[in-house]
Amino acid sequence: MQFSLLENFGPAIGGFATDREFNGACRVLPFPKLRVSRPYFVKVLEMSAPAPVPATSTDLLSLVRKSGVLDEKQFSEHFSDPGELPDDPTECANALIRSGLLTTFQARQILAGKYRGLVLGAYKILRPLGQGGMGVVYLGEHTTLHRRVALKVLPAKSAQERVAVERFMREARATAALDHPNIVRLHDVCQGAGVHFLVMELVEGKNLETLLAETGPLHFATAVSYIAQAAAGLQHAHSKGIVHRDIKPANLMMTKDGGIKILDMGLARSFVNESDNLTGALGEEGEALGTIDFVAPEQAMAQAVDERADLYSLGATLYCLLAGHPPYKGSRAQVLMQHQMAPPPQLSRTLKVNVPQTLNDVIAKMMAKKKGDRYQSADEVIDALSPWLPAPKSSSNVQQNALSTQDLREAGVATQVSRSQTKKGKKSKKRAAARADRKKWYAIGGGAAAVLVVGVLIAVLSGGKKAVTAEGTDAPGRSGTVSNRPAAAGEDSQLVLTSTGLVPDVTLSRDGTRFAAVDWTGNLIYGRTANWQKLESIRVQAGATLNCCAGTPDGRHIVVAGRGTPVFAYDWGTGQMVREFPGHSGSTLCVAVSRSGKLLTCGSDGAIVLYDFATGDVIRKYEGVARQVWSVAFSPDESKFVATTAAGGTDEESNQIRLWDVATGGELQRFTGHTDEVRWATFSPNGQTLASASFDGTVRLWDVAGGKQTRVIDAHAGKWAERVAFLPDGKRLASCGSDARNTASSELRVWDVATGQEVRTWRGDDARGLIAMALSPDGKYAVTGSRDKAVRLWKFAF
Structure with missing residues (x-):
């Protein structure tokens, strides 16, 4: 058998080739291009001339069968009558791609008459992955086991050179001698018709x-x-x-x-x-x-x-x-x-x-x-x-469990335990144990230790430890002070990450399994709450200032927006951008998504826009609501939404909370009483009470049906009340507040809804500059963002 192999001469990326080729012999193919980060090109190394370019679907199917990549059983399941296929070979190839019978790469080669070499031994070549030092790397699939692997192929011209072959085999020997989670494994080394290739573990x-x-x-x-x-x-x-x-x-x-x-x-x-x-x-x-x-x-x-x-x-x-x-x-x-x-x-x-x-x-x-x-x-x-390095709980559960203060103290991590609290002999022993534990941990893969690509840092929990500042230097820290009674175990704050800019918004998915935050340098940071150590980052738009983020209730998407940017929706699992909506002139300040698939946005232009999230169509637009609309939120039953405003045309129209009917668009209530801009509002779990936070430092409660104020809580006297949220039982609510002129003057507080009495307050270095907050669905913790470029997790224990 003679082979026609493809050698990648461009950057190694996980995409498909474009329709341009170096040799100039192939026609440009009218395939819809897939999204790739940048193009790469392929060059054909022919051991024999390619077959004539197929002129009909019959010609194409003949070459597909000759190539060996076609699964006849699957073909019969999809096309019981091959005559149903379009006669145009390109359209026929597209139909095979949509059915999963061909990859885009395979179709391009066969349409150019290059059907040889798409099967090597027991493996189909699906597409190029990149190029290593000694050969081209392809994505391959075993024809019977359907296991996907990486195939490293020594180019045919190199197979004629003794030095190249010996070096290739040396790589095989070296890789075969190793078996470790931090080294790509070799499954097999094969040769046929002058082609040498390695079958290796596929690493995505x-x-x-x-x-x-x-x-x-x-x-x-x-x-x-x-x-x-x-x-x-x-x-x-x-x-x-x-x-x-x-x-x-x-x-x-x-x-x-x-x-x-x-x-x-x-x-x-x-x-x-x-x-x-x-x-x-x-x-x-x-x-x-x-x-x-x-x-x-x-x-x-x-x-x-x-x-x-x-x-x-x-x-x-x-x-x-x-x-x-x-x-x-x-x-x-x-x-x-x-x-x-x-x-x-x-x-x-x-x-x-x-x-x-x-x-x-x-x-x-x-x-x-x-x-x-x-x-x-x-x-x-x-x-x-x-x-x-963080110390794991154990090598068996490191990927499932985040670190606790006790874990770190028991491990004796020097940068995370106050040196004055341990004696020299015990400290030395614990450090030795920690080193041994880390070696064992990394020896089994250590995957869960990896932290966010933009500076995610598993931090230290409070309580006589060292904290890591936003600038990344070791600096003394102290835990937040708690009023009414001493802090109990589990009430410490945990630094989840430090970012490169102020963190104006954080959010958690409705089921509490996912987390996201945005910063003023244009980064979206996201991940799963099961392991705060493993977070991902996306630079949404160069030079952008991101202001807000919100998850869709189904947990599939995260919506972000900011100053001078569109409103983007990203897949919360893969980080792929899936939708784009127009942004507000100036800045988009808040977004919210309902279970029924409606998107609300508001901004510094004083407008509110209601979209159909799936189609991107505008359902309704409210203009001139105020000079600036700070936030929007849906009621629990999604029949209503609320918006909070800054200054209006007159004093009577300023600093309001306005309530609308989602179905009709009609305004239902206006809540007045705050003496400064209303930064945030949220509904109680039963939808009967509204809580608001204002730059006047107060948190206020309102009867939704009657439109009356029911309680004023002097929550953050002399500061801005930035956020407020009900705990799941509706009996308590949490708020955070800060002083923009003095970030050290900041606090996170919990209140009793019935009495307005303070339940807990956290102050100190860990609470510096708090401006964003999200509560977990079970009410066991809060996540905050701050002017100090930090995201922290606060554990509640009542």
């Missing part, structure tokens, strides 16, 4: 080079987590006598669950088995193998390397993740010289977010010019990084 995710391009520099806690997992994989490889020799961001894959896997063993070799040394035999002598930006000095000088060369490259990779670029710049010769002579630049002097000096010191030691001055093993690297 993105490499860290791509991640950096999308998000910019990572927060140091995120980067350390990734590097520690890579070090765990390297420790396993080194224990087998194998050195990777090409560690870099592009060869570290972040999986969907936040784990890290080492890719591409194309340059790996055994430093204990001389039979694996191809240097002299195959012309590698004198070559500085590896990637110049991350290569160790001894590797740059083509000297013998051992595991310490990987540790140098891992240090350069850590620097790159933190800085957003490799440690050295210049021409190839200049970079090589700096690797041999120049220490890595101090990150804390070059970044907006400070990196602890001790972490700078760790990078400097990893990148020491002399091998003897570096850490001597990957285990030692993990030990050195341990102060910035």
